[in-house]
Amino acid sequence: MERKNELMNSVLLRQNPHNVCEWLNRVTIYEGNFEKQIETFKEAVNTVNPKIQVGKVRDLWLGFAKLYEDHKELDAARKTFETAIQSQFGGVSELANVWCAYAELEMKYKRPKAALSILQRACAIPKPGDFENMQSVQARVHRSPILWAMYADYEECCGTVESCRKVYDKMIELRVASPQMVMNYAMFLEENDYFELAFQAYEKGIALFRWPSVFDIWNTYLVKFIKRYGGKKLERARDLFEQCLENCPPKHAKYIFLLYAKLEEEHGLARHALSIYNRATSGVDRTDMHLMYNIYIKKVQEMYGIAQCRPIFERAISELPEDKSRSMSLRYAQLETTVGEIDRARAIYAHAAEISDPKVHVKFWDTWKNFE
Template structure:
């Protein structure tokens, strides 16, 4: 295989006969000697020569030749990026995205989901762009916190995001991901000056995970008053008393089954 790669490097550098180079690539594919790298090289060669449509056929050949999911992901990703770059028909690109998402396993498609969303966003379909990512978040068994943070960052000025924060809180998340989600939700509510909602979120955070009180204290110092600060301190004291009450602990633990994974929190809203 290394010899073939070297052969094509020499061929492209020293020979101006495009048809001869192209025929050699096709011969390599016919003999089943093609590697994923050679597929990418051939496609790029055709694109550099202005034969973009033909380069798409090479990606299609690669998808037929290779069954490994990771290799197919790389081919699809390259295929999609180049199709967008060369302004391929939008409906054809959408069909390619949909086909890719059907054929690839969930654990590999996050970058494709993001690319699909960006494609629709750039084409002015803002709601569709949001839904592409959000539908995946709500249906996947994978930890979606990176995608949630992506949506939060991109759509932070949209007040409708609140309803989705509330739905995301119903997902089964690790403690670390839940903390990130709550911090982002709190930041969103502060930006919208919904300070009572912020306090409710802080109470929820401290009741469900080991969330530092410093953030809440800093919030009250900046946005609250003496009354709200004292209310926070009373909540803090009550929480400590509850944690120190062995009877309360036993009663609470007896009504809730322990999750099989101790790092997973099942939120009951």
């Protein structure tokens, strides 16, 4: 009865010797017996076949190294990791996790150079002939984003600006960087006062990704560029905005148009700003058109008065969806009433009445009735 758990576990492992979870249970059963636990781990990593594993063989290797670490046998833990990185795994991410755990072990015991050296080995591009099978996980692990992200983090903490740049540039060259990694790179350069290099990093990221993934990079790049140069490099800023809007999907265009128009208002020409608002009314998503028309009309009214707003109101009423068209008509009619153009206002109400059911749009008919 005392050995019941062990015997049950043996039965389950005979049924399926490739079950990682049961091997870990077996290690737990031998809690307190270090020699037996080590023996179990050795047997487990030699038995489990990654091609038919249940669970992840990575967990066995990590548990094995952790056991040595807990007993302060760090050299044995390192040897375990060295054996692990040569072993077979079910996928690249498993091997990447083992490399990361190996580097974390060195970092934990205040050996940053050793940790960086491990990650450098992990991310090294294999030469032809390094591996018999170039399809093995060892030959492909250098493209793992998990490894590169950790390598870049450690370089930021312990390396130099130059060594960190090399890591990020290599990541972009291999096309394993995510949009977030590109932004981290640019922010790192900014913190070290390399502003132009930071802008180059954004541009490399823009070349790497397509919409909508590239939206955050463009957004951050444009904001930082305006903040840094304001109106000093206006032509360059305009080029950037035009480049951004060239392939920008309508769903993401609203914020870019507003930023572009704000730049022109503050540092450029008023008529340029108005032409951008004009482009925005047809360049954004249908859900944002109403907002863009409202902003455009407000700006034109402030600069040129109501006469110039009329064609914009008319275009908005014809292009917007019914609900928004109706509210735009009411606004237009109220504006005409304010300046005493009663006949014009009446004509607008009459036009909008065609898309307004008296039973449904009671508010519209009440407004017209009150007007009369």
